Amino acid sequence: TAIPVKTRHRLENPGRETVHIIEVQNGPYLGEDDIVRFKDDYGRSVKREA
Numbered sequence: 001t002a003i004p005v006k007t008r009h010r011l012e013n014p015g016r017e018t019v020h021i022i023e024v025q026n027g028p029y030l031g032e033d034d035i036v037r038f039k040d041d042y043g044r045s046v047k048r049e050a
Contacts, residue, residue, distance in 0.1 A: 008038060 003009050013019040037044065 010039075 011021065
């Protein structure tokens with residue numbers, strides 16, 4: 001499934017089986033420093049939306 005640019009999204013596994021996620025990026029820039037976390041249940045640092 002392709003997630004459009006600037007679309008807020010979140011994943012959840014409501015089942016009991018382990019889910020494996022494969023994230024694929026494409027385009028001219030493939031860095032992770034443009035990630036904006038709106039909510040993080042795992043204590044990772046939050047970069048606020050400008």
